[in-house]
Amino acid sequence: MLTSTICAAVSAAGLGIAALTAYRRRFLAATRIAAFSLVPIGLVLTGIVKWLTDIVFKPSVWAGFGILALSALLFAVSRAAERRGAGGGRKERKAAAAAAQRDAMAPAASAPSLGPGRAAGRPGSAKKSGDGEDFSDIEAILKKHGI
Structure with a gap:
């Protein structure tokens, strides 16, 4: 009411x-x-x-x-x-993360190197990352601006 x-x-x-x-x-x-x-x-x-x-x-x-x-x-x-x-305990998660990091570094370490900043492909090409991405276009833009 x-x-x-x-x-x-x-x-x-x-x-x-x-x-x-x-x-x-x-x-x-x-x-x-x-x-x-x-x-x-x-x-x-x-x-x-x-x-x-x-x-x-x-x-x-x-x-x-x-x-x-x-x-x-x-x-x-x-x-x-x-x-x-x-996911198991903390130790198991750390071990799994370390193994994943080693696997990611393995292909990059096995590629032959011609010197600092050069990959085994054609001369002057940018290094390829572990995911297979090509950064040559980004490198060209940076060179164009003097960076």
Whole structure:
């Protein structure tokens, strides 16, 4: 009952402000204010306000929200534990990272070198990275600008 009265008062005040705004010939703003001011009374008439007040003031509803929060927390903890356990421990992850780094360095180390800054291909070509990318165009741009 009290919430209905408050919502009706807010709507009436909003409509009054909208009327004053329309009097000042700001019709677009007055229309927006009127639209916002009709929302509280619309919520009361549809019953949403009663439903919300029933949710807020019932301890059993808050207990239900607490149980849902606990469920979400347990789910998150189990997912984190699963991810942590799937990759092995810290030592296994470090060993795997070191092996991957050695594998990435192996093809570059086995390529014959003609000197600093030159690859085994045609003279003056840029070195190829481990992924097979050619940086000759970037090198040409840098040379053009004197870098």
